[in-house]
Amino acid sequence: MGAAEPTSSLQQLYEDPATPVASGPDRARRQAAILARALGPTPSTVLDIGCGDGSAAATAAQELPRHRLVGVDWSQDALRRASARLTAVRGELSAPGLPFATGSADAVLFSEVIEHLVDPDAALDELHRVLRPDGHLLLSTPNLAAWYNRALLLTGTQPVFSEVSLRGIHGRPGSQVVGHLRLFTARALRSMLPAAGFRVVRITGAPYHDVPRPLRPLDRAACHVPSLASILLVHARAVPRRDGAPRREPPGEEGS
Secondary structure (H helix, E strand, C coil): CCCCCCCHHHHHHHHCCCCCCCCCHHHHHHHHHHHHHHHCCCCCEEEEECCCCCHHHHHHHHHCCCCEEEEEECCHHHHHHHCCCCEEEECCCCCCCCCECCCCEEEEEEECCHHHCCCHHHHHHHHHHHEEEEEEEEEEEEECCCHHHHHHHHCCCCCCCCCCCCCCCCCCCCCCCCCCCCCECHHHHHHHHHHCCEEEEEEEEECCCCCCHHHHHHHHHHCCCHHHCCEEEEEEEECCCCCCCCCCCCCCCECC
C-alpha cells in the first residue's frame, strides 16, 4: 500500500509509522506464484508499485530469483523500511508520474493500492505506460462484495474495508483506519481494466488475515468463488489502447 496521491490528510496517514504498509503474506505468495508462471525463466524487470515496507516484494523475490525487482512508493517512511529488502525509489502515480521509461517494465505488482487512490483511472494509465506491450499486471484489492460484507449490508452495517472518515472507525467492524477511498468488485474490475487498456487473464481470490479465527476456514473456502472472496487477485496484460491517448514522459526516467 502507499502509492496514493499525496493529499495532506492522506500523506499524514501514510507517513504515520502505525499505519500498516504491508499486505497479507498469503496473498503476496499467491501473487508471486502467478507472476512466476507468467514470466517464466527469462530475466525480467518487475516493478512493485506501492511497495510499502517491501515485504510483498521480498516474498515475490523468492519465486522470481532470475528477475529484477524494484520497489516504488511515495511514503518516505515506507521507503525507509523497504530499502532494507530491495532497491526502492520514490515515485507517484499522479504527475509527474513514475520515474521509468515507457515500456520499460515487464510486469507490475500493484498490491492493495488502487483502493487508496483518488484517481484510479490516471493510475492505470501510468501503469499501462511503463509496461511493455503484453506486459503483466498483478493487482490485488479488497472485495466490496466479500461474503461477510453481503451479510453485513443486510443488517445495515458498514462493510469491512470501507471507511467514511480518516479520523476513526464508524459503523463497521475493525479498529484501524487505513485510508481506503474506493472499493471494487470482481465485476467492476472486469469492466474497468479493459477500458484502461488491459486484458483480464484471470481473477482469483485470497483470504483476509484479519478474519476472526473461527471463520477462517469459510474465508478460505470462499476463495474458490472469487466474487465472494475477501481479496481479489487480478492477472491482466497490457494491450494497445483504442483511444490512442498520448503517454506523458516524466522527467528523470530510469531505464530504457
